[in-house]
Amino acid sequence: MPEPEHSWQVYNLTPYRVLGASLHEALRELGVSEDEKLIEYIVAESPRPELGDYGLPIARFAKKHGLDLQVLVEKTTEKLKRYPHIAGVKRVGGYLNIVIDAAEASRAIFTAVIRDGENYGHVKTDTPLRIVVEHTSANPVHPLHIGHARNAALGDTLARLLRERGHRVQTRFYVDDMGRQVAVLVYGAKLLGEPRIPEGTKPDHWLGLLYALTHTLADIEELKKELGELKRGDNLDKYHEKLRELDELVAAASRLREKAPELFDKLAEAIRGRDPEKEIQEIMRSYEFGEDEEIVKLTRTIVEKCLKGFKQTLQRLGIGFDQWDWESDLVWSSLVRKIIERAKTTPYAITYKGALALNLQPLLKDPVIRQALGVPEGYEVPPLILQRSDGTTLYTTRDIAYSIKKFSDFNADKVYNVIAAEQRLPQLQVRLALIALGYRKEGLNMHHYAYEMVNLPGRKMSGRRGEYVALDELIEQAITRARQEVEKRSPHLPPEEKKKIAEAVGIAAIRYTLVSVSAPKPMTFDIEEALNFEQNSAPYILYTHARAANILAKARERGLQINIDNIDYTAANENPLRRKLVLQLLNYPYIFAKAADELKPELIVNYLNKLADTFNKWYTSGDSAINELDPGKRNYKLALVQAVKTVTANALRILGIKPLERM
RNA sequence: GGGCCCGUAGCUCAGCCAGGAUAGAGCGCCGGCCUCCUAAGCCGGUGGUCGGGGGUUCAAAUCCCCCCGGGCCCGCCA
Numbered sequence: 001m002p003e004p005e006h007s008w009q010v011y012n013l014t015p016y017r018v019l020g021a022s023l024h025e026a027l028r029e030l031g032v033s034e035d036e037k038l039i040e041y042i043v044a045e046s047p048r049p050e051l052g053d054y055g056l057p058i059a060r061f062a063k064k065h066g067l068d069l070q071v072l073v074e075k076t077t078e079k080l081k082r083y084p085h086i087a088g089v090k091r092v093g094g095y096l097n098i099v100i101d102a103a104e105a106s107r108a109i110f111t112a113v114i115r116d117g118e119n120y121g122h123v124k125t126d127t128p129l130r131i132v133v134e135h136t137s138a139n140p141v142h143p144l145h146i147g148h149a150r151n152a153a154l155g156d157t158l159a160r161l162l163r164e165r166g167h168r169v170q171t172r173f174y175v176d177d178m179g180r181q182v183a184v185l186v187y188g189a190k191l192l193g194e195p196r197i198p199e200g201t202k203p204d205h206w207l208g209l210l211y212a213l214t215h216t217l218a219d220i221e222e223l224k225k226e227l228g229e230l231k232r233g234d235n236l237d238k239y240h241e242k243l244r245e246l247d248e249l250v251a252a253a254s255r256l257r258e259k260a261p262e263l264f265d266k267l268a269e270a271i272r273g274r275d276p277e278k279e280i281q282e283i284m285r286s287y288e289f290g291e292d293e294e295i296v297k298l299t300r301t302i303v304e305k306c307l308k309g310f311k312q313t314l315q316r317l318g319i320g321f322d323q324w325d326w327e328s329d330l331v332w333s334s335l336v337r338k339i340i341e342r343a344k345t346t347p348y349a350i351t352y353k354g355a356l357a358l359n360l361q362p363l364l365k366d367p368v369i370r371q372a373l374g375v376p377e378g379y380e381v382p383p384l385i386l387q388r389s390d391g392t393t394l395y396t397t398r399d400i401a402y403s404i405k406k407f408s409d410f411n412a413d414k415v416y417n418v419i420a421a422e423q424r425l426p427q428l429q430v431r432l433a434l435i436a437l438g439y440r441k442e443g444l445n446m447h448h449y450a451y452e453m454v455n456l457p458g459r460k461m462s463g464r465r466g467e468y469v470a471l472d473e474l475i476e477q478a479i480t481r482a483r484q485e486v487e488k489r490s491p492h493l494p495p496e497e498k499k500k501i502a503e504a505v506g507i508a509a510i511r512y513t514l515v516s517v518s519a520p521k522p523m524t525f526d527i528e529e530a531l532n533f534e535q536n537s538a539p540y541i542l543y544t545h546a547r548a549a550n551i552l553a554k555a556r557e558r559g560l561q562i563n564i565d566n567i568d569y570t571a572a573n574e575n576p577l578r579r580k581l582v583l584q585l586l587n588y589p590y591i592f593a594k595a596a597d598e599l600k601p602e603l604i605v606n607y608l609n610k611l612a613d614t615f616n617k618w619y620t621s622g623d624s625a626i627n628e629l630d631p632g633k634r635n636y637k638l639a640l641v642q643a644v645k646t647v648t649a650n651a652l653r654i655l656g657i658k659p660l661e662r663m
Numbered sequence: 664g665g666g667c668c669c670g671u672a673g674c675u676c677a678g679c680c681a682g683g684a685u686a687g688a689g690c691g692c693c694g695g696c697c698u699c700c701u702a703a704g705c706c707g708g709u710g711g712u713c714g715g716g717g718g719u720u721c722a723a724a725u726c727c728c729c730c731c732g733g734g735c736c737c738g739c740c741a
Contacts, residue, residue, distance in 0.1 A: 041681040388739040536689040620705045
């Protein structure tokens with residue numbers, strides 16, 4: 001990846017860096033040291049233009065270190081004055097404010113934009129690492145839905161951010177084919193005599209239906225059995241509770257029957273009078289030990305088909321993986337067995353409820369571990385059972401083996417697991433278990449990137465009952481809606497291009513929405529809102545990009561290429577909107593680096609939206625680039641448009657969104 | 664019972680970790696702007712006890728404590 005060296009110069013001119021470095025240096029000369037990052041955090045935009053462009057509450061540093069405020073201000077001002085793009089420094093109350101010379105700032109930005117092009121702004125880290133990002137990893141039993149989409153969008157964006165930041169990144173998808181869920185699906189398939197997936201049906205959708213049918217019918221059988229036993233007992237409350245549960249199940253079943261009456265009836269008949277729970281467990285056991293070749297083959301085939309559906313969906317979103325890891329491979333390759341053996345030799349091994357387990361509590365006495373894993377003092381972590389009484393392993397046990405594999409395969413320094421927040425405890429247990437087994441470095445460097453659930457307004461989702469909106473359907477809706485918009489707004493475009501634009505816009509709208517809410521917040525995904533193509537949406541950003549592209553295309557048509565040697569930079573300060581744009585453009589490299597280092601894709605989203613706002617205001621203000629008669633000023637404006645276009649395109653690419661030249 | 668996360672405008676969200684200047688967007692609602700580089704745009708208006716209470720501080724949406732509301736987790740499930 002080419003080094004965007006000119007972007008570094010811009011990075012170091014951002015208000016954060018300039019104020020941070022200057023104050024840091026001034027303090028040092030006054031004999032105190034202060035974390036430069038901490039100063040950078042505190043730098044803020046001025047609330048009112050008359051105060052300056054950016055400011056810093058400097059008084060608190062004077063107070064903190066017992067320094068004379070006036071002396072500190074003077075020293076810092078002296079340092080700031082060395083930067084050619086700092087036009088003024090003023091103190092207002094306890095604040096030190098700077099005024100930026102947009103002309104000088106533009107000079108640096110335009111040079112870097114032209115030289116670094118599509119790498120502009122993506123400054124490389126000083127400490128490149130090898131990083132694994134595991135994400136999505138959905139159970140291969142039904143199609144991906146909106147929750148998986150948040151995971152996928154976050155994971156893919158993180159991977160892109162880290163790559164652009166200069167890390168070596170590998171993405172992985174964990175195929176959980178040994179879980180109970182797959183066993184349920186396989187059970188259903190077996191009962192139906194290994195049915196073929198009908199032509200023209202997406203495999204994951206059909207399997208999702210079969211899964212829901214099997215799960216629901218099996219649950220009904222189980223519940224009936226439980227009720228039969230309760231009747232003879234005397235617990236009336238419990239009996240009525242179960243009865244209500246059964247009612248709900250039957251209701252869910254009848255909804256499912258409407259979707260596929262024949263399949264439903266066939267399966268219902270096949271399952272009647274059987275012991276599904278026992279048989280499903282037997283499938284799990286047999287698969288884990290690879291005893292029954294037929295089960296192995298059937299399971300593999302089914303999961304493979306489901307994954308094919310996943311890949312199709314993810315591909316539409318522009319998401320791919322470097323590696324697909326099958327849980328079963330891990331188990332059959334004896335990696336998991338080695339974990340068990342190794343665990344037995346550690347002092348943490350205990351027998352808990354008659355099963356082999358790890359007592360992880362003692363590890364929490366180590367403050368280094370607590371801190372690295374974010375565990376509060378006094379927290380109690382339950383023992384982690386590694387092996388069932390029947391000799392089979394548990395998901396978490398296999399996850400320990402997998403975690404080691406993720407590090408060793410890629411020789412990784414760090415692993416990020418993009419996994420739902422509800423898995424917090426098992427994720428913690430895995431990390432602690434790694435340490436207990438002697439993989440301290442791994443345990444401390446594996447991170448759980450937790451995200452909260454996605455709610456659909458007015459709906460509850462359940463994979464087991466087949467109640468969900470498949471991501472494929474959502475994508476279709478988005479594209480259809482985008483197509484309508486394109487037809488309405490750009491009827492003159494060739495149909496082929498209209499189709500492409502609609503695809504790009506629809507998908508971008510979904511991705512943008514999913515990463516715009518910070519991960520730890522539960523989010524409400526309102527389809528109507530995601531498909532509202534107005535401000536603060538991917539279509540709005542794409543439109544802004546297309547506008548910029550259009551200006552440059554029109555300029556070329558008229559033979560008005562940008563002449564870099566004849567740019568009148570004084571034009572920067574003539575117009576407040578041009579100035580504001582320059583100030584925002586200046587920050588891109590810094591925002592990018594922050595988003596990557598803090599794993600916050602939403603910073604990119606917020607930045608893009610603000611930049612687009614300013615650009616559109618400038619655009620409609622009548623300060624036309626093409627109609628500018630003065631060549632020096634015209635060149636300036638065109639270069640400004642070019643800078644906006646480049647930054648927008650680069651930032652969109654991080655979000656996995658392809659910029660459009662027109663729409 | 665214990666723990667974690669969330670609570671900011673009618674709705675969806677920034678800002679909180681690293682306390683500072685009159686709390687920001689978008690949607691919605693009301694009213695305007697297409698002989699002029701794309702109106703997926705722009706301009707104006709409307710709307711807030713930052714869940715509640717206490718504390719720390721020159722300064723609290725931000726830090727601490729208590730409480731309320733919502734979600735999640737505490738399985739030989741995943």
